[in-house]
Amino acid sequence: MQLEGKSVVVTGAVAGIGNAIATLFAEEGANVIAVDKQEERLLEFCESMKDAPGRVVPFPGDVQFQEVTDGMIDKAVAEFGTLDVLVNNAGVMDDNAAVGDMSEEMMAECFAVNAFGPIRAMRKAVQTFIELNPEAEEDDETIGSIINITSVGAVHQTSGVAYCASKAALLSATKNTAFMYIHKGIRCNGIAPGGIVTELPITMPPSDPFGFGRTSELLTHSSLLGMPEDVANAALFLAKEDSHFVNGTIITVDGAWTTF
Numbered sequence: 001m002q003l004e005g006k007s008v009v010v011t012g013a014v015a016g017i018g019n020a021i022a023t024l025f026a027e028e029g030a031n032v033i034a035v036d037k038q039e040e041r042l043l044e045f046c047e048s049m050k051d052a053p054g055r056v057v058p059f060p061g062d063v064q065f066q067e068v069t070d071g072m073i074d075k076a077v078a079e080f081g082t083l084d085v086l087v088n089n090a091g092v093m094d095d096n097a098a099v100g101d102m103s104e105e106m107m108a109e110c111f112a113v114n115a116f117g118p119i120r121a122m123r124k125a126v127q128t129f130i131e132l133n134p135e136a137e138e139d140d141e142t143i144g145s146i147i148n149i150t151s152v153g154a155v156h157q158t159s160g161v162a163y164c165a166s167k168a169a170l171l172s173a174t175k176n177t178a179f180m181y182i183h184k185g186i187r188c189n190g191i192a193p194g195g196i197v198t199e200l201p202i203t204m205p206p207s208d209p210f211g212f213g214r215t216s217e218l219l220t221h222s223s224l225l226g227m228p229e230d231v232a233n234a235a236l237f238l239a240k241e242d243s244h245f246v247n248g249t250i251i252t253v254d255g256a257w258t259t260f
């Protein structure tokens, strides 16, 4: 098992990419705090994982709120005695609107869920890594790893301005955090998925016609779709010590969509 005994927090663990990550990590022996706003489905998922090598403990909540992002990290320490990995995966899509058509609500929701929540979770995780490892010397091996699920949309215009800009904020926070703690044994990387088969198209709001027309042009470059497990495998690499020299980078998992 590649993550035996690791203490991990995964947000958005009920569906899609987060579900694949929580499942793979528990199968590889990690103990997982599974966070999601869909409480009933979360409890069902954790129950379904009861025979996995690692424990999967539910933590229902909305990552927009600080009591949830702080609470999930405290829960990992309370349940498993430590914290090794934070996976900021929970995210919401926008309605593809260009800035001229963007609503206040869409901007606020995308930034609250895709940027502010994950950045607060990073703050709490970094504080916890340092508190739990007060003896860590400069250039020690990893004391904690953060994996942020960004998007190819952070640098390519695959969605509306609210989604793309919120993911760009998370991308920037990823690189800033890796830089700041470069000598503290804290690694921070991102994964930028392209088109992945998940529940996102079902839950996203109806598309703005002008913005959707513009972003649809990108689909002519590739019709390939990946599976959540393709992203989970990249997350597994980043969670392991094998990737100890991979820091401050974004791994693109998009089947070459953005090579044009």
Ligand SMILES: NC(=O)c1ccc[n+]([C@@H]2O[C@H](COP(=O)([O-])OP(=O)(O)OC[C@H]3O[C@@H](n4cnc5c(N)ncnc54)[C@H](O)[C@@H]3O)[C@@H](O)[C@H]2O)c1
Residues within 6 Å of the ligand: 011, 012, 013, 014, 015, 016, 017, 018, 035, 036, 037, 038, 061, 062, 063, 064, 089, 090, 091, 092, 093, 113, 149, 150, 151, 152, 192, 193, 194, 195, 196, 197, 198, 199, 200, 203
């Ligand atoms: N699917 C894609 O093509 C794609 C592409 C690029 C990036 N991403 C990113 O991957 C991540 C996962 O997306 P997915 O495609 O698996 O989506 P999904 O809709 O299939 O799953 C998202 C999960 O997150 C949960 N969630 C959403 N908002 C939450 C909140 N505020 N608090 C707690 N839980 C919340 C949902 O309940 C759900 O279980 C997102 O950050 C998304 O932006 C997805």
